[in-house]
Amino acid sequence: MDTKHILLAAHDPNLLAEIQRALEPRREFAVHRALGGQALLAELARAPFDLLVVEHPLADADAPTLMRQAQATCPDAIVVLMTAMSATEIQAARAATSSHHFVPQPIAATEIAELIGAIFPPEPPAANSTAPVVLKVILGGDANVGKTSLIQRYCYGNFEPMREMTIGVDFHLYTVHIEKTPVRLIVWDFGGQERFAFARQAFYRGTHAAALVFDASNRTSFFNLMRWWHETREFLPDVPVLLLANKTDLARQITFAEAQRIAHAWQVPLFESSCAQGIGVAAFFEALATAAWQHAQATQFNQTGPNPASD
Numbered sequence: 001m002d003t004k005h006i007l008l009a010a011h012d013p014n015l016l017a018e019i020q021r022a023l024e025p026r027r028e029f030a031v032h033r034a035l036g037g038q039a040l041l042a043e044l045a046r047a048p049f050d051l052l053v054v055e056h057p058l059a060d061a062d063a064p065t066l067m068r069q070a071q072a073t074c075p076d077a078i079v080v081l082m083t084a085m086s087a088t089e090i091q092a093a094r095a096a097t098s099s100h101h102f103v104p105q106p107i108a109a110t111e112i113a114e115l116i117g118a119i120f121p122p123e124p125p126a127a128n129s130t131a132p133v134v135l136k137v138i139l140g141g142d143a144n145v146g147k148t149s150l151i152q153r154y155c156y157g158n159f160e161p162m163r164e165m166t167i168g169v170d171f172h173l174y175t176v177h178i179e180k181t182p183v184r185l186i187v188w189d190f191g192g193q194e195r196f197a198f199a200r201q202a203f204y205r206g207t208h209a210a211a212l213v214f215d216a217s218n219r220t221s222f223f224n225l226m227r228w229w230h231e232t233r234e235f236l237p238d239v240p241v242l243l244l245a246n247k248t249d250l251a252r253q254i255t256f257a258e259a260q261r262i263a264h265a266w267q268v269p270l271f272e273s274s275c276a277q278g279i280g281v282a283a284f285f286e287a288l289a290t291a292a293w294q295h296a297q298a299t300q301f302n303q304t305g306p307n308p309a310s311d
Contacts, residue, residue, distance in 0.1 A: 004050045004120050005049045005050050007049045007053070009052070010058075011055060037059070040066060044066075048077070052077055067079065078203070080102075080103060080119075083102055083103075083104070121186060133181060135293060136188065137210065141228060150244075176289050183289060209292035219253040222259070242287060244270075244272070244284055245272045246272075247275070248274045248279070259272075
């Protein structure tokens, strides 16, 4: 089991202590604390980290300086900023801080611990374990193809026609049952803008299945699938991939036959959905969860061999 070194930095020592306590069940985490920006810089100079969870802004150190130091000592680290900034301010700050994910404040320590657990999911439990299996899936595709709306429709049963764009990376958790086994599914929603590509790379790790989504009423999003396909296969050469044509309730620019041809060329299954009408959404997510489950089972089998009890 690889130890993940996590650095927490904030002004409130009670928040830091609460987050650390919430992470105690995860024995593979080595959690370090920094009270303020100068303490954070000192920790970064001492050792590299896999994950930084930093309050933003920190009054005694500016964010660009902190991030330059972080990139110098731990270039592969995932950076999560806790902030009370507005969405507009976050978009402006993202380029300066090179962060991967923002979480709004105020936020409970347990929510931060859940986020960290989503970034580094635990290993699948043993076959005789009763603990839920945790699986990670990702949704890729251009901005405004409806990835966040898909999640909202499936998880909460609603549809909001006007939504703010996903900034960088977002995630959602829900529980499904596959073959009577409880599965905790972590769905990562990748911001589609090209300027957020740097933020996506670190989040491919540990993925069990992926879906590429395009807008059936927008030919550009269909053409850009090739870029998404290459990026996904660069980081996830072996995981199952699904293709989804969304917004089928609108006037189509991409026919089913066109989408089917590219799905056939890539040898991936094709699904269609309408978030507005709620059509095809459940079937798509059930297929995505099943693909992730089957990949996790196959990976575990290849690593451990057949279960002697099943002979």
